[in-house]
Amino acid sequence: MKAAAMETLTVNKVLSVRPVGTHAVLAELSGLQDVLALQALLLESPLPGQVDVLAAAQTVMVRAESPAAARRLAARLLELDLTAPARQDGGLVYIDTVYDGEDLAEVGRLTGLGPDGVIAAHTGQVWTVAFAGFAPGFGYMVGENKALEVPRRSSPRTAVPAGSVALAGNYSAVYPRSSPGGWQLIGRTGARMWDLDRAEPALASPGHRVRFRAVRDVVTMAPEPEVSDAAAPGASPAREETRSGLRIISPGLQSLIQDLGRHGHSTLGVSAAGALDRASLRRANRLVGNSPSAAAIESVAGGLRVQAVGDQVLAVTGAPSALTVHTPSDDEPGVDSTAVSGTEAEKPARRRSVPMATPFALLDGEILTLGAPQSGFRSYLAVRGGVDAAPVLGSRSTDTMSGIGPAPLAAGQQLAAGDDTESGVVGNPELQPDFPRDGVTVLDIVPGPRADWFDKGAMDSLCGQDWVVKPQSNRVGMRLDGTPLQRSRHGELPSEGTVAGAIQVPPEGLPVLFLADHPITGGYPVIGVVVDHQLDLAAQVPIGGTIRFRCFSEEASPQQGSAQQTSRTDSQEKVSN
Numbered sequence: 001m002k003a004a005a006m007e008t009l010t011v012n013k014v015l016s017v018r019p020v021g022t023h024a025v026l027a028e029l030s031g032l033q034d035v036l037a038l039q040a041l042l043l044e045s046p047l048p049g050q051v052d053v054l055a056a057a058q059t060v061m062v063r064a065e066s067p068a069a070a071r072r073l074a075a076r077l078l079e080l081d082l083t084a085p086a087r088q089d090g091g092l093v094y095i096d097t098v099y100d101g102e103d104l105a106e107v108g109r110l111t112g113l114g115p116d117g118v119i120a121a122h123t124g125q126v127w128t129v130a131f132a133g134f135a136p137g138f139g140y141m142v143g144e145n146k147a148l149e150v151p152r153r154s155s156p157r158t159a160v161p162a163g164s165v166a167l168a169g170n171y172s173a174v175y176p177r178s179s180p181g182g183w184q185l186i187g188r189t190g191a192r193m194w195d196l197d198r199a200e201p202a203l204a205s206p207g208h209r210v211r212f213r214a215v216r217d218v219v220t221m222a223p224e225p226e227v228s229d230a231a232a233p234g235a236s237p238a239r240e241e242t243r244s245g246l247r248i249i250s251p252g253l254q255s256l257i258q259d260l261g262r263h264g265h266s267t268l269g270v271s272a273a274g275a276l277d278r279a280s281l282r283r284a285n286r287l288v289g290n291s292p293s294a295a296a297i298e299s300v301a302g303g304l305r306v307q308a309v310g311d312q313v314l315a316v317t318g319a320p321s322a323l324t325v326h327t328p329s330d331d332e333p334g335v336d337s338t339a340v341s342g343t344e345a346e347k348p349a350r351r352r353s354v355p356m357a358t359p360f361a362l363l364d365g366e367i368l369t370l371g372a373p374q375s376g377f378r379s380y381l382a383v384r385g386g387v388d389a390a391p392v393l394g395s396r397s398t399d400t401m402s403g404i405g406p407a408p409l410a411a412g413q414q415l416a417a418g419d420d421t422e423s424g425v426v427g428n429p430e431l432q433p434d435f436p437r438d439g440v441t442v443l444d445i446v447p448g449p450r451a452d453w454f455d456k457g458a459m460d461s462l463c464g465q466d467w468v469v470k471p472q473s474n475r476v477g478m479r480l481d482g483t484p485l486q487r488s489r490h491g492e493l494p495s496e497g498t499v500a501g502a503i504q505v506p507p508e509g510l511p512v513l514f515l516a517d518h519p520i521t522g523g524y525p526v527i528g529v530v531v532d533h534q535l536d537l538a539a540q541v542p543i544g545g546t547i548r549f550r551c552f553s554e555e556a557s558p559q560q561g562s563a564q565q566t567s568r569t570d571s572q573e574k575v576s577n
Contacts, residue, residue, distance in 0.1 A: 061497030137194025252303025319376030484509025
């Protein structure tokens with residue numbers, strides 16, 4: 001009896017706590033029931049300094065408001081008692097499914113059930129959404145038995161159709177939108193798993209119970225409504241052309257509306273997104289008298305051209321570029337020369353230059369052009385009052401991975417200026433930090449939560465060579481090229497929460513540095529994490545630029561608990577997408 005009691009006590013405690021960068025910790029647990037119990041406990045009674053909670057297959061990641069808070073959370077998590085069962089308060093959701101998936105026969109072979117047996121097993125049990133991840137509306141559902149436990153495909157598909165019903169490991173899920181994926185496809189549904197027009201966007205969120213019902217009729221996903229750029233999902237409603245603001249003449253390579261991001265929605269599978277260079281966004285807003293979180297334009301590699309609709313106050317920060325203002329001629333293509341009021345004699349000078357990191361006036365009809373960056377990669381254009389776009393889940397930022405927020409800016413689009421000001425006056429010109437040019441950008445890292453999947457030689461290789469940013473990089477992550485890293489452990493890792501700054505190492509050994517639009521869960525081991533205050537610098541490294549990682553001894557990083565588990569069996573299978 002005494003031994004059994006001790007065993008129960010161990011099972012219902014957090015096994016270990018690992019640091020995830022400087023602002024988060026990863027609690028490891030013995031199984032899904034303890035994961036759900038800890039998630040429920042933290043959501044019902046948040047710990048001091050807790051910002052967000054993300055449950056996964058065998059872990060719960062907790063984000064903290066500061067490094068000091070992360071240290072305190074690490075200690076508190078090891079003390080929590082998880083003997084109380086996890087509460088499942090979600091309702092029952094029915095999902096009508098046509099079972100004609102491309103992998104149905106293969107799943108029947110792997111399970112020994114045959115296609116009809118797979119359908120019977122899938123529809124004959126209640127599934128519970130254990131956690132969310134990968135994409136908004138993607139819920140990892142665990143069944144009542146393991147009859148349908150199957151591995152992922154050896155070769156992931158480049159595009160899984162929206163509405164696909166799938167299996168992997170002991171989980172089932174529905175792909176809410178078309179995306180790459182490696183799960184086994186057994187059917188399809190027309191149920192809209194994610195809809196921002198609903199009060200609860202996710203059809204089935206953690207805690208919900210799900211029953212799949214087999215139907216014979218062909219079910220197709222309802223098409224997305226056709227909208228113009230001005231009325232794209234998350235964008236501002238159509239407005240009168242005369243409303244004060246900015247007209248986009250050319251968006252350059254890519255221009256997006258960004259603020260400081262949408263935080264606290266991990267349970268819905270939604271990442272924070274937001275400006276990659278947060279300091280530059282805050283600086284631009286401060287210069288024009290806006291609140292720090294006001295929406296602005298993030299532009300890549302120059303080429304952005306905007307025309308004032310009404311007199312505006314602007315500031316440009318970030319990658320230093322030549323800023324040119326000119327008055328359009330009557331025959332200039334793509335612009336509205338009639339917007340410039342007054343006679344020819346009263347019109348402002350045809351062309352002038354304005355400085356970076358300094359507030360300036362862009363008069364009605366004038367055009368501002370951002371030149372190619374002299375160094376760095378991303379520029380931030382703030383307009384006094386902020387860009388007035390409709391907020392989605394509390395933020396106006398564009399999430400390029402999930403599609404949440406305003407669509408990328410397009411020529412001819414008009415952006416209205418809002419009233420998100422904090423001061424009645426503009427700021428003084430400010431000095432900008434140095435940005436990456438032709439040299440190597442050094443980024444400090446702390447060991448990642450899965451650094452023990454690599455030996456000292458791999459860590460030395462990570463920090464001992466220069467990594468080149470590949471053209472496939474984007475706001476989701478920077479793909480790096482160099483000498484591949486070798487894992488010291490075999491097997492695969494169950495999906496777990498991750499953060500911006502995480503350095504994931506896929507099997508090929510070439511690291512991926514996650515940025516703001518990263519998926520909230522990942523299935524590759526994280527060898528290191530860039531310290532939070534240097535993510536702004538990482539955002540300014542251009543395509544083809546060079547990065548060197550430097551191991552940083554962070555005394556403020558959370559300490560791993562004495563109960564930390566130091567190994568996993570190689571037979572554990574990754575639950576990834």
